[in-house]
Amino acid sequence: MPRYLPLFFVFAGSVLGQVGDLSYKNRNVETFEYVWKTVRDKHYDPQLGGVDWQAVHDELKPRIEKADSIDETRNILAEMLGRLHLSHYRIIPGTVYTELGAGGGHGGDGSVGIDVRVIDGKAVVTSVDTDSPAAKAGVMPGWVLRKVDINQIAPLIAEYLEHDKDSSLRDLTLRRAILLRLEGAVGDTVHVAFFDEHDQAVFKNLVRAEPRGRSTVLGYLGRARVWLDSKRVETGGQTIEYIGFNLFLDPSNLMPEFASAVQACLKCAGIVIDLRGNPGGLGAMATGMAGWFVDKKDARLGTLVLRETALKFVINPRAETYSGPLAILVDSTSASTSEIFAGGMQDLKRARIFGSKTAAAALPSVVEMLPNGDTFQYAIANYVSEGGETLEGNGVTPDVETPLTREALLSHKDPALDAAVNWIKSQKGTR
Amino acid sequence: MNRLSCVLLAGSILLPLHAEDLPKAETILDHFVEVTGGKAAHEKIHSEVTKGSMEFVGKGIKGKIASYEAEPNMNFTSADLEGVGKVESGTDGDVFWERSAITGPRIKSGDERDEILRASIFNPYLNWRKLYTTVETAGSESVDGEDCYKLLLTPKTGQPVTEWYSKKSGLLVKSSSVHKTQMGDIPAESLLKDYKPVSGILMPFTRIDRFAGQEIQIRVDSIEFDSAIPKGRFDLPEEIKALVRKSGATNDKPIEKK
DSSP, X not given: OOSOOOOOOOOOOEEOOOOOOOOHHHHHHHHHHHHHHHHHHHOSSTTGGGOOHHHHHHHHHHHHHHOOSHHHHHHHHHHHHHTTTOTTOEEEOHHHHIIIIITOTTSOOBBOOEEEEEETTEEEEEEEOTTSHHHHTTOOTTOEEEEETTEEHHHHHHHHHHHTTTOTTHHHHHHHHHHHHHOBOXXXXXXXXXXXXXXXXXXXXXXXXXXXXXXXXXXXXXXXXXOEEEEEEEETTEEEEEEEESOBOOHHHHHHHHHHHXXXXXXXXXXXXXXXXXXXXXXXXXXXXXXXXXXXXXXXXXXXXXXXXXXXXXOOOOSSOOOSOEEEEEOTTOOTHHHHHHHHHHHTTOOEEEESOOOOOOSOEEEEEOTTSOEEEEESEEEEETTSOBSTTTOOXXXXXXXXXXXXXXXXXXXXXXXXXXXHHHTTTOO | OOHHHHOXXXXXXXXXXXXXXXXXXXXXXXXXXXXXXXXXXXXXXXXXXXXXXXXXXXXXXXXXXXXXXXXXXXXXXXXXXXXXXXXXXXXXSSOEEEEETTTEEEEOOHHHHHHHHHHHSSSTTTSHHHHEEEEEEEEEEEETTEEEEEEEEEXXXXXXXXXXXXXXXXXXXXXXXXXXXXXXEXXXXXXXXXXXXXXXXXXXXXXEEXXXXXXXXXXXXXXXXXXXXXXXXXXXXXXXXXXXXXHTXXXXXXXXXX
């Protein structure tokens, strides 16, 4: 029997299909059939939520056979996938997919050291890494990113807001698209235009440097940089531990770092875990981290429902756990494993969630290349929280909503973190 | 890896071809012991060390694996995967545990523990009469083009196991069951291939495990019987000892010692 069954992975792997030498209309039909069969054979629910998939096929095939443009083809495919009423099924035009980085971006992972979010239609700097090129150049949180080399940012934002207007993934993909504009080879210079805190135009020549974090590779998911930041905050005579990390990857390093941060503060007044901007990674790492805060045997973060079986995300309590107030910070770019962790801890009433609603992208999904050159993203499992809700399409709604504003950033404030700290301080003596 | 799932054979017995003449399961299981080296050869072995590599097929994730087993039911397995880290599991014959870089340390209990206890018995094919209350030949089936006898083995507790034995070689080529895990019941199957002799015993050098839509391929580099096992190899890791102290108990139920 399988004795090596200790691991549980459901990867968002990438499978490249064949691109045949077909005529345009034949490619459309082949693409249509590929997408239809993939959904039929790989949807986590064999009943497809009650949709008569064969009828959908028979209805739409005559139209795809007559389709005269790539846009018409995409519209028909979108209509077909729309019948599923699930957000994780979509056709991504080849050009957009390349834009999102699958095609390699600017050929390097050199970074200027800033993070951004789109706030009120503008790309606002939300953080600047210590000692990064941006920090050395005086870039500040709250500045507005206007232009990267010759590329204006506003049209990019407008395009994405239009293209992904109904997608919960919009903020996630838009942030990624903007940051990709800033990436490139280490040592190269990028010319960046901002509006500063006085809304004055500012130009900076930033030399891209090695990005923050350790480089790690997880199979075909590719290379990623992983970092964890922990610090102690003394406030009002109380000690609060802050832990933030950018991905649920590189477990052999990240998990011990996370453990050290928690263990060093087992008597602290509170712990804050910052998952803002964290798009997820290995789902099971959420249970490993939860084990530091949940002391109840057989408690779960939720259940992963695959086509063949259902897998419970059981938490393994550590020998010594932290029992004090726990705050988790999320925003619209917190996705996947971040949502599993935050949503699960919220359901267990073990943590209070601060920030803004998450990306609602908690389904393990894969991306495949289609015969017509577009790409097809589809889910291979569903995730159901202990509260009985599917995270996909719904996301995690914070207990305390604290929208991020440019004004707050310019005032050196962090509404979500501030609210979390205030809540922890109010819990004094409740342990 | 376990010799149970490995072994096999040198000779071939003449087995009936008609469904109504299917050989008894007992005959097939005993024949498996014979073709893999014989009862006497198996009984001489008291420990096993296996080393090899593993790969999550289609995911690009690879790593090294090593397992140590000794009588009566002690074992330790370590998988070190690139980009993931170590996942270890084992038992000192009393406490069954796992320590994962991803999910942390834990002690196995309940149905999961019962199943692993059964799987941890050294030389299981010599002891199948103790492990299963009934064994029956369920029919004939082809596995990857090879005609096989299909056996259904039912343990005293837990899920039944289905095994396929080659009619030609007598070797175990496939096993399937629904495994009790912490995450739930997981249907899984294993294919055993590439049998080679090791100190007079036939052992499979390739194993393919399929479960939950994933496939793991294990290729064995070396198998040693009765070689020196590092002192303390089966001792509980400190993290597991701490969990044992916390729970105040070592087992859900006592383990029958040989």
